[in-house]
Amino acid sequence: xxxxxxxxxxxxxxxxxxxxxxxxxxxxxxxxxxxxxxxxxxxxxxxxxxxxxxxxxxxxxxxxxxxxxxxxxxxxxxxxxxxxxxxxxxxxxxxxxxxxxxxxxxxxxxxxxxxxxxxxxxxxxxxxxxxxxxxxxxxxxxxxxxxxxxxxxxxxxxxxxxxxxxxxxxxxxxxxxxxxxxxxxxxxxxxxxxxxxxxxxxxxxxxxxxxxxxxxxxxxxxxxxxxxxxxxxxxxxxxxxxxxxxxxxxxxxxxxxxxxxxxxxxxxxxxxxxxxxxxxxxxxxxxxxxxxxxxxxxxxxxxxxxxxxxxxxxxxxxxxxxxxxxxxxxxxxxxxxxxxxxxxxxxxxxxxxxxxxxxxxxxxxxxxxxxxxxxxxxxxxxxxxxxxxxxxxxxxxxxxxxxxxxxxxxxxxxxxxxxxxxxxxxx
Amino acid sequence: xxxxxxxxxxxxxxxxxxxxxxxxxxxxxxxxxxxxxxxxxxxxxxxxxxxxxxxxxxxxxxxxxxxxxxxxxxxxxxxxxxxxxxxxxxxxxxxxxxxxxxxxxxxxxxxxxxxxxxxxxxxxxxxxxxxxxxxxxxxxxxxxxxxxxxxxxxxxxxxxxxxxxxxxxxxxxxxxxxxxxxxxxxxxxxxxxxxxxxxxxxxxxxxxxxxxxxxxxxxxxxxxxxxxxxxxxxxxxxxxxxxxxxxxxxxxxxxxxxxxxxxxxxxxxxxxxxxxxxxxxxxxxxxxxxxxxxxxxxxxxxxxxxxxxxxxxxxxxxxxxxxxxxxxxxxxxxxxxxxxxxxxxxxxxxxxxxxxxxxxxxxxxxxxxxxxxxxxxxxxxxxxxxxxxxxxxxxxxxxxxxxxxxxxxxxxxxxxxxxxxxxxxxx
Numbered sequence: 001x002x003x004x005x006x007x008x009x010x011x012x013x014x015x016x017x018x019x020x021x022x023x024x025x026x027x028x029x030x031x032x033x034x035x036x037x038x039x040x041x042x043x044x045x046x047x048x049x050x051x052x053x054x055x056x057x058x059x060x061x062x063x064x065x066x067x068x069x070x071x072x073x074x075x076x077x078x079x080x081x082x083x084x085x086x087x088x089x090x091x092x093x094x095x096x097x098x099x100x101x102x103x104x105x106x107x108x109x110x111x112x113x114x115x116x117x118x119x120x121x122x123x124x125x126x127x128x129x130x131x132x133x134x135x136x137x138x139x140x141x142x143x144x145x146x147x148x149x150x151x152x153x154x155x156x157x158x159x160x161x162x163x164x165x166x167x168x169x170x171x172x173x174x175x176x177x178x179x180x181x182x183x184x185x186x187x188x189x190x191x192x193x194x195x196x197x198x199x200x201x202x203x204x205x206x207x208x209x210x211x212x213x214x215x216x217x218x219x220x221x222x223x224x225x226x227x228x229x230x231x232x233x234x235x236x237x238x239x240x241x242x243x244x245x246x247x248x249x250x251x252x253x254x255x256x257x258x259x260x261x262x263x264x265x266x267x268x269x270x271x272x273x274x275x276x277x278x279x280x281x282x283x284x285x286x287x288x289x290x291x292x293x294x295x296x297x298x299x300x301x302x303x304x305x306x307x308x309x310x311x312x313x314x315x316x317x318x319x320x321x322x323x324x325x326x327x328x329x330x331x332x333x334x335x336x337x338x339x340x341x342x343x344x345x346x347x348x349x350x351x352x353x354x355x356x357x358x359x360x361x362x363x364x365x366x367x368x369x370x371x372x373x374x375x376x377x378x379x380x381x382x383x384x385x386x387x388x389x390x391x392x393x394x395x396x397x398x399x400x401x402x403x404x405x406x407x408x409x410x411x412x413x414x415x416x417x418x419x420x421x422x423x424x425x426x427x
Numbered sequence: 428x429x430x431x432x433x434x435x436x437x438x439x440x441x442x443x444x445x446x447x448x449x450x451x452x453x454x455x456x457x458x459x460x461x462x463x464x465x466x467x468x469x470x471x472x473x474x475x476x477x478x479x480x481x482x483x484x485x486x487x488x489x490x491x492x493x494x495x496x497x498x499x500x501x502x503x504x505x506x507x508x509x510x511x512x513x514x515x516x517x518x519x520x521x522x523x524x525x526x527x528x529x530x531x532x533x534x535x536x537x538x539x540x541x542x543x544x545x546x547x548x549x550x551x552x553x554x555x556x557x558x559x560x561x562x563x564x565x566x567x568x569x570x571x572x573x574x575x576x577x578x579x580x581x582x583x584x585x586x587x588x589x590x591x592x593x594x595x596x597x598x599x600x601x602x603x604x605x606x607x608x609x610x611x612x613x614x615x616x617x618x619x620x621x622x623x624x625x626x627x628x629x630x631x632x633x634x635x636x637x638x639x640x641x642x643x644x645x646x647x648x649x650x651x652x653x654x655x656x657x658x659x660x661x662x663x664x665x666x667x668x669x670x671x672x673x674x675x676x677x678x679x680x681x682x683x684x685x686x687x688x689x690x691x692x693x694x695x696x697x698x699x700x701x702x703x704x705x706x707x708x709x710x711x712x713x714x715x716x717x718x719x720x721x722x723x724x725x726x727x728x729x730x731x732x733x734x735x736x737x738x739x740x741x742x743x744x745x746x747x748x749x750x751x752x753x754x755x756x757x758x759x760x761x762x763x764x765x766x767x768x769x770x771x772x773x774x775x776x777x778x779x780x781x782x783x784x785x786x787x788x789x790x791x792x793x794x795x796x797x798x799x800x801x802x803x804x805x806x807x808x809x810x811x812x813x814x815x816x817x818x819x820x821x822x823x824x825x826x827x828x829x830x831x832x833x834x835x836x837x838x839x840x841x842x843x844x845x846x847x848x849x850x851x852x853x854x
Contacts, residue, residue, distance in 0.1 A: 003642065003669040007698040010709060011555045019712050045499075048506040050488060053724070054481035061477060072472075079475040079682040113540050113686075113718040120717055124577060128438045146716035150551060151578070215430065242430040255506040257723035259540075271434040282437060285446050289573035290547055290717060291540040295725045296684035297480070 056304030086111025108266035115261035139390035189357020338420035483731030513538025535693035542688035616784020765847035
């Protein structure tokens with residue numbers, strides 16, 4: 001008799017509505033391949049060239065030779081298993097110093113298979129038992145809530161940009177016998193909301209974290225892509241007391257196909273015998289049980305890319321930054337044009353004005369659910385992402401996320417025109 | 428005040444003696460860089476050439492062009508996020524058909540970051556709650572027991588090669604209210620024991636699995652490397668009822684630095700609404716929460732390597748197979764020479780005679796622990812792996828694992844001479 005499994009017998013994270021929502025979004029995208037899509041958060045491809053990969057690889061291998069490695073050692077580095085913490089921590093540290101003014105000891109860096117694996121490792125290390133809770137800024141990136149579900153970790157949402165709520169929630173949880181361990185936040189151009197924390201709020205968050213004995217997990221995939229000049233310091237750059245675990249990604253600043261991310265975790269960890277390691281070392285131990293080590297191939301190619309750009313990705317990404325900024329400006333301008341201020345209240349339409357990044361949020365006068373999304377794709381040829389799945393405790397039912405990263409200016413203008421027609425038809 | 432963490436407050440898997448043992452082994456290896464090491468299970472490097480990487484990549488990109496992809500689509504495939512299940516499932520399926528006579532539907536394949544990620548996903552999918560238990564063949568590869576610990580899944584050891592014990596253990600657990608979900612086994616040249624399941628035992632295992640409603644997780648990193656001709660069918664090739672989830676790895680048959688593995692999971696999964704997917708689809712959902720997708724870069728390079736070898740890795744690996752076989756023959760021959768049969772009983776020394784793979788096990792007349800390992804490295808210049816950490820329920824204290832994969836014949840002969848001196852000094 002053939003084996004049959006029941007979904008109900010498998011792990012609960014597989015029955016999560018969030019996963020169904022993501023699956024549905026992918027299906028609709030495939031069913032309407034000609035629709036203009038504001039859905040994907042992937043980077044623009046115009047700056048990629050396949051011929052560059054071999055060049056970056058050569059640059060990295062030459063760098064190893066320049067550091068005195070023999071040809072055999074170069075071969076071992078590229079082809080064999082390697083150190084669990086990775087082989088390009090030094091280049092990542094130099095890049096962080098140049099781009100973010102962030103002085104990270106290479107020993108505190110763990111190179112991961114995307115920032116997603118970094119999240120999984122940090123959550124696993126910090127949350128030891130059923131009472132350990134992760135606080136998340138809400139609306140929240142689905143990657144972190146998903147990783148928490150996979151590990152059976154409870155997440156508790158805190159409204160985005162509300163430090164008083166963070167402290168109050170931590171205290172309430174502690175009074176209930178829970179142990180709030182960390183607060184996950186994307187301070188720059190958050191996914192999905194597009195919003196950013198003001199500089200003074202960053203210092204305040206670090207104070208709150210210290211008072212409530214929380215770590216802060218700072219995820220920063222979009223920090224480079226400011227619309228107007230004037231970047232803000234990362235939380236980690238402001239962190240004087242090792243409160244912040246920093247998640248980095250090369251998916252948007254180099255390319256996603258390498259799946260390269262990293263964690264900066266410089267917190268000391270004391271063992272019962274009194275010996276001290278860094279949290280990074282503990283994350284590396286866990287990593288030996290998830291992926292063993294990050295592909296040397298990916299590290300070598302991204303390493304070569306960093307070396308090619310003198311470990312200055314902000315400069316290297318200037319054309320990409322200009323591209324996303326122009327796109328966001330077109331999006332906001334076209335929304336203004338299609339929904340004149342005088343009409344907006346009557347229509348029940350509004351949106352935020354992010355200062356950078358890939359995303360903006362549109363409030364609409366109807367439920368922006370899967371049915372609406374499919375109707376919009378079918379009848380109006382335009383796609384977007386419902387916001388509700390990003391709210392762990394409910395909310396956002398009449399909101400949708402618009403991403404400008406994968407379209408060009410003409411497509412964005414046309415997309416907003418189609419979207420406006422849909423909103424007016426649905427109002 | 429600076430943040431300090433206590434190891435006791437972090438997840439329990441970080442305080443596992445197994446991890447300490449692996450860390451200690453790495454430390455000793457670093458402290459005695461000139462010692463001959465029978466410890467690492469990594470492949471021989473003599474067949475790797477750095478110049479090949481760019482060629483394999485080109486072969487794969489040309490393959491995409493040959494399938495009608497435009498230059499933009501080729502670029503997207505290499506640089507962007509990609510399908511969670513991967514992009515080389517078709518090539519993997521062809522290779523499995525050619526090399527193993529195993530007909531796998533590409534839809535049942537999930538490409539993973541090494542077999543390690545595959546294990547993690549399978550364990551997570553199958554073990555939904557605290558009563559769900561994983562049976563493991565003991566001594567057992569530490570990767571699977573480690574992944575189970577990371578997920579708080581209980582593992583129950585079953586003595587290697589004892590099908591009656593498997594059935595009895597499953598029944599006992601069920602009587603205790605537990606739910607035994609699957610049995611993890613390496614049927615060919617197991618890590619750490621080097622032993623293999625006879626063909627008739629394979630059919631028997633599948634019958635037992637059916638009777639006890641267990642899935643079998645077959646891990647097969649070493650199957651190619653038979654010392655004498657006469658390979659055995661994989662469990663998956665014998666599987667007529669979708670009982671077997673197959674874990675594959677390209678670490679030993681291509682190279683580890685790509686970190687490419689895969690799972691074949693063709694089990695149907697029925698959702699509460701009656702719709703059916705494959706277990707592979709469910710694993711892919713979980714994968715979106717661990718690493719999102721396997722690096723396209725790694726998939727492209729290994730894909731090009733498969734295409735270069737006409738999807739016949741067994742043939743391509745003939746020189747590697749001959750190399751490992753010769754090494755194993757030298758190891759066993761030198762053990763014979765240094766421990767003549769007449770002396771063996773008196774000395775309390777014996778070993779098994781694996782028919783292939785990387786590993787053999789030596790029984791010694793003293794506790795083969797970390798202290799012994801360090802003494803042996805320091806005084807005799809030779810390293811090995813203690814077996815005790817591979818026994819989840821204790822055992823193996825006077826056993827050590829010898830790996831022949833990373834040494835040459837001369838080194839093996841010299842290593843056994845040193846080891847024999849150590850054994851005689853310690854007896």
